[in-house]
Amino acid sequence: MSDQAIDAGTSRRLPGDADIWVFVIGDMLIFSAYFAAYLFVDRIRDHALFFQAQQQLSQNLGFCNTLILLTSSLFVALGVHAARLADFRAASRFLELAGASGIIFLFVKAYEWYTKLASGLTISTNAFFMHYYVMTGVHVVHVLIGLTFLTILWRELRGAAIPRMELVEAGGIYWHMVDFLWFLIFALLYLMR
Amino acid sequence: MSNTLTAHAATETTNVATPVATNRKLDQWICWWSLPIFYNLFGLIFVYLGKLMPPPKPGLTTSEIVTFIQTNASSMQVAWVMLTLSLGFASLSSGLIVVQMKRMSVSPVLPYAYLAALAVAAVPGCLLCTIMFALAAFRPDRDPEIIALLYDMGLLSFVGSLGCFATQYMIFAIAIFLDKNRIFPRWLGYMSIWGAVTEMVAAPIWIFKDGPYAWDGLISFYLGTIIFVVWEYFLVASLFKAIKQQPLEELTPPCSV
Amino acid sequence: MRTYLYHPLTRLWLVLLLATVLSWYLGSDGPVTSRQAGVLSAVSILAVAIVKCRLVIRNYMEVRYAPSWLQWTCDAWLLLNFGMVSSFYWFAI
Numbered sequence: 001m002s003d004q005a006i007d008a009g010t011s012r013r014l015p016g017d018a019d020i021w022v023f024v025i026g027d028m029l030i031f032s033a034y035f036a037a038y039l040f041v042d043r044i045r046d047h048a049l050f051f052q053a054q055q056q057l058s059q060n061l062g063f064c065n066t067l068i069l070l071t072s073s074l075f076v077a078l079g080v081h082a083a084r085l086a087d088f089r090a091a092s093r094f095l096e097l098a099g100a101s102g103i104i105f106l107f108v109k110a111y112e113w114y115t116k117l118a119s120g121l122t123i124s125t126n127a128f129f130m131h132y133y134v135m136t137g138v139h140v141v142h143v144l145i146g147l148t149f150l151t152i153l154w155r156e157l158r159g160a161a162i163p164r165m166e167l168v169e170a171g172g173i174y175w176h177m178v179d180f181l182w183f184l185i186f187a188l189l190y191l192m193r
Numbered sequence: 194m195s196n197t198l199t200a201h202a203a204t205e206t207t208n209v210a211t212p213v214a215t216n217r218k219l220d221q222w223i224c225w226w227s228l229p230i231f232y233n234l235f236g237l238i239f240v241y242l243g244k245l246m247p248p249p250k251p252g253l254t255t256s257e258i259v260t261f262i263q264t265n266a267s268s269m270q271v272a273w274v275m276l277t278l279s280l281g282f283a284s285l286s287s288g289l290i291v292v293q294m295k296r297m298s299v300s301p302v303l304p305y306a307y308l309a310a311l312a313v314a315a316v317p318g319c320l321l322c323t324i325m326f327a328l329a330a331f332r333p334d335r336d337p338e339i340i341a342l343l344y345d346m347g348l349l350s351f352v353g354s355l356g357c358f359a360t361q362y363m364i365f366a367i368a369i370f371l372d373k374n375r376i377f378p379r380w381l382g383y384m385s386i387w388g389a390v391t392e393m394v395a396a397p398i399w400i401f402k403d404g405p406y407a408w409d410g411l412i413s414f415y416l417g418t419i420i421f422v423v424w425e426y427f428l429v430a431s432l433f434k435a436i437k438q439q440p441l442e443e444l445t446p447p448c449s450v
Numbered sequence: 451m452r453t454y455l456y457h458p459l460t461r462l463w464l465v466l467l468l469a470t471v472l473s474w475y476l477g478s479d480g481p482v483t484s485r486q487a488g489v490l491s492a493v494s495i496l497a498v499a500i501v502k503c504r505l506v507i508r509n510y511m512e513v514r515y516a517p518s519w520l521q522w523t524c525d526a527w528l529l530l531n532f533g534m535v536s537s538f539y540w541f542a543i
Contacts, residue, residue: 015512023383037405039538063474074463077510090451176510180503187499191477192492
């Protein structure tokens with residue numbers, strides 16, 4: 001039996017708490033609305049323009065960011081796992097690594113925006129770039145919220161005598177959402193032409 | 194009298210069951226009722242009479258704007274007079290939220306900051322729009338360019354007054370997360386974060402005259418309004434629950450006669 | 451701490467990494483030869499992304515151990531997005 005199953009118990013158990021799932025599922029639906037607007041309001045009108053505009057995005061930078069974020073997710077998952085085994089030092093170490101990855105993601109994103117802006121591609125250049133900046137911008141806000149959350153978890157793991165596992169799991173759940181939303185943004189904006 | 198109150202303390206259910214004379218939370222209930230009444234009025238005013246929800250297009254020409262105002266002038270005049278008279282009642286609900294927030298295990302700084310943020314936000318978010326459109330409806334003889342300016346000012350302030358509302362949402366969220374008394378549910382705090390992010394996504398309306406990020410856009414307006422309505426509904430429901438569950442010992446006792 | 455790396459979660463990371471490389475490869479193909487090829491390429495990239503999302507949801511977020519309503523909700527969302535985006539590419543291009 002994997003230790004995940006042992007951790008979770010043999011019966012079904014809600015990871016984190018109900019509140020964070022309200023937040024996460026709502027956020028997932030909100031992002032679906034952004035995707036719908038991208039496709040059905042604008043892309044549907046001028047596919048050629050979108051196709052051409054996408055060529056100007058760097059798939060390499062997008063790929064880098066995807067790797068960074070999915071590695072940070074691994075760190076968070078391992079951190080939660082370590083916390084369950086009461087290895088709080090390792091858990092907080094993993095969260096530090098995850099946070100550092102998150103910060104690197106932001107720097108790469110900032111660099112990517114800088115290169116786009118330097119080539120004169122702003123939010124009002126065309127419909128594609130409007131969606132690009134807004135979607136990646138909203139995602140960045142989510143990364144920042146996630147980093148705040150990770151910091152709270154980190155403090156909990158280092159400070160509290162008995163860290164609250166629901167809190168640690170809740171923060172992890174939010175971070176993983178930020179990660180997989182990026183998978184979809186990467187696919188939709190950078191790869192699917 | 195005090196015996197009746199003690200007996201009620203543990204078993205108080207709704208304000209309807211308790212006679213008016215002994216209902217010590219009557220003041221809060223009056224304030225609470227201002228919320229459903231005000232928001233229904235708000236809906237009537239902005240949707241049916243004022244014709245601003247959903248908003249007309251940002252890209253209209255001056256003459257189209259003047260036509261829009263002229264065709265709707267009479268209902269708009271009613272709408273804006275009503276709103277000018279009733280907007281002040283929003284202070285009742287703000288006061289109520291502050292009182293409940295003060296029960297939280299956080300510093301009173303947060304409820305006061307909430308009140309300040311909302312008071313500031315109401316000016317561009319509601320009042321400016323009212324005044325601009327009232328002006329346009331009551332002064333049809335003005336230069337069309339001025340009417341077009343009033344139109345822009347009204348709608349941009351209505352949809353674009355983001356920062357104050359985003360702050361209000363964030364203060365509320367922080368207070369909920371720090372509160373150990375659990376006056377409001379955690380998920381309401383998370384919904385407040387949706388609200389704050391929605392305000393940020395409304396920022397592009399200053400740039401775009403059409404599309405999903407214009408002031409009548411699918412995202413900036415419709416998604417934003419849906420999230421606001423959902424949040425407001427659950428806020429009102431949570432306030433109801435919070436008032437009901439407030440122990441009578443917390444209320445200021447009347448001076449003994 | 452290194453012992454933690456020998457964990458199923460790390461193996462999953464490797465899978466996600468390879469899946470990302472695969473979708474990157476699919477997305478960086480040369481000019482599209484035909485509409486069909488373009489749609490197929492886009493939908494397969496999307497499918498890989500959805501599978502990645504599902505792996506993260508079920509394993510990192512531990513939804514596979516969660517009550518069935520949550521599992522259904524997450525799967526429904528994945529299906530909604532897959533359906534919405536792939537039908538766009540199928541019909542609108």
